[in-house]
Amino acid sequence: MKHTMGIIGFGGMGNHHYKHVTEEIDRLTVKGVYDIKDERAEYAKSLGMKAYGSAEELLGDSEIDLVLVATPNNWHKHYVEAALRAGKNVICEKPVMMNSTELAEVMETARQCGKVFTVHQNRRWDRDYLLVKRELESGTLGKPFFIESRVEGARGIPGDWRCTKVAGGGMMLDWGVHLIDQMLMMIDSPVSEIYAQVLNVKYQNPENDVDDNLKINMKFKNGVCAMIEVGTYNMLTLPRWYVCGDKGTMKIDDWGSGADIVYAKDVEMVWENSIIYTAAGPTRTMAPRPRETVEEKHVDIDEKKSVYLFYENVLDTIEGKAELIVKPEEAMRSMKVMEAAFKSSDEGICVKEEI
Numbered sequence: 001m002k003h004t005m006g007i008i009g010f011g012g013m014g015n016h017h018y019k020h021v022t023e024e025i026d027r028l029t030v031k032g033v034y035d036i037k038d039e040r041a042e043y044a045k046s047l048g049m050k051a052y053g054s055a056e057e058l059l060g061d062s063e064i065d066l067v068l069v070a071t072p073n074n075w076h077k078h079y080v081e082a083a084l085r086a087g088k089n090v091i092c093e094k095p096v097m098m099n100s101t102e103l104a105e106v107m108e109t110a111r112q113c114g115k116v117f118t119v120h121q122n123r124r125w126d127r128d129y130l131l132v133k134r135e136l137e138s139g140t141l142g143k144p145f146f147i148e149s150r151v152e153g154a155r156g157i158p159g160d161w162r163c164t165k166v167a168g169g170g171m172m173l174d175w176g177v178h179l180i181d182q183m184l185m186m187i188d189s190p191v192s193e194i195y196a197q198v199l200n201v202k203y204q205n206p207e208n209d210v211d212d213n214l215k216i217n218m219k220f221k222n223g224v225c226a227m228i229e230v231g232t233y234n235m236l237t238l239p240r241w242y243v244c245g246d247k248g249t250m251k252i253d254d255w256g257s258g259a260d261i262v263y264a265k266d267v268e269m270v271w272e273n274s275i276i277y278t279a280a281g282p283t284r285t286m287a288p289r290p291r292e293t294v295e296e297k298h299v300d301i302d303e304k305k306s307v308y309l310f311y312e313n314v315l316d317t318i319e320g321k322a323e324l325i326v327k328p329e330e331a332m333r334s335m336k337v338m339e340a341a342f343k344s345s346d347e348g349i350c351v352k353e354e355i
């Protein structure tokens, strides 16, 4: 079955979708776009697409059955609801909405309209994340107790709408939402505690008071503790992933570096009788573990998994052949975790809420 998509907001990400859909998804054609900027409309025309004069005109095109909303975040709700009411299926870029109240309203609209509504949480197909998830599911690390996931840049925030609070700028909604979504999909338990520091290191004036560096500590009901960090001013970086289980430790230094894993062998750890002298001075606790008690391995990142498995799933869902992989209810959990993290940071408290 063939489908036709219209894009509202044809900037960097709108163009990314256009390019990959056109190159990779045979049963989906991007017919046209609506963008408030004339130069983006002209660019769309130069690619052979139609540039609609308004969102209403795009939504009134009966050939279009799927709409992608890729505007700055504060416009997501307006366009998603308009598209659903016009009878279209909708993909919204992340963060799905500005807050959980907006999302609840949009989910109700989608229910009333009976249309497919999903979020482009593309980092569920990231290979480093899938590697950690697979290793945890295999049980070889034992029961995880600390999981750290971080992304760190050193350039600050791009000087566009991402620096403006009213447009939904800031790193919580930009990158935090990806890392939170991954963590929630990986740990099969509700979150029970959240403690966060959300900082404005470089954006402190009233118009640009967006968060640019943050850390969130989350405790899940099953006892797993997770830490998420988003940095934009880190000239030196820490590993992308660091996972401690009660049978092993796993580290992924960078997106494509693969994983280093060290498992404790199933042999008794015999403590020396006396103190050991190490680079850390006299200590037995922090001395390296005897080599014969551990097993080391390196796992390469899998071959590239196309993010456009996402589109195949959306189209299959529209055709009634599949269930959405990215469900709005899952996006709702991420929105609530972000709100709890802001509250924790603002009030200096640990938010104890089941999410």
Ligand SMILES: NC(=O)c1ccc[n+]([C@@H]2O[C@H](COP(=O)([O-])OP(=O)(O)OC[C@H]3O[C@@H](n4cnc5c(N)ncnc54)[C@H](O)[C@@H]3O)[C@@H](O)[C@H]2O)c1
Pocket (backbone or CB within 6 Å): 008, 009, 010, 011, 012, 013, 014, 034, 035, 036, 037, 040, 070, 071, 072, 073, 075, 093, 094, 095, 120, 121, 122, 160, 161, 174
């Ligand atoms: N999933 C991902 O990996 C990923 C990556 C980058 C951005 N995004 C998301 O995509 C969305 C767009 O980000 P971007 O990087 O493409 O930003 P961008 O600034 O490059 O593009 C936004 C476009 O929207 C247009 N626009 C602004 N207001 C509009 C309005 N009211 N109506 C119609 N068009 C309007 C702008 O003219 C611009 O062309 C954001 O929600 C962002 O969070 C997702």
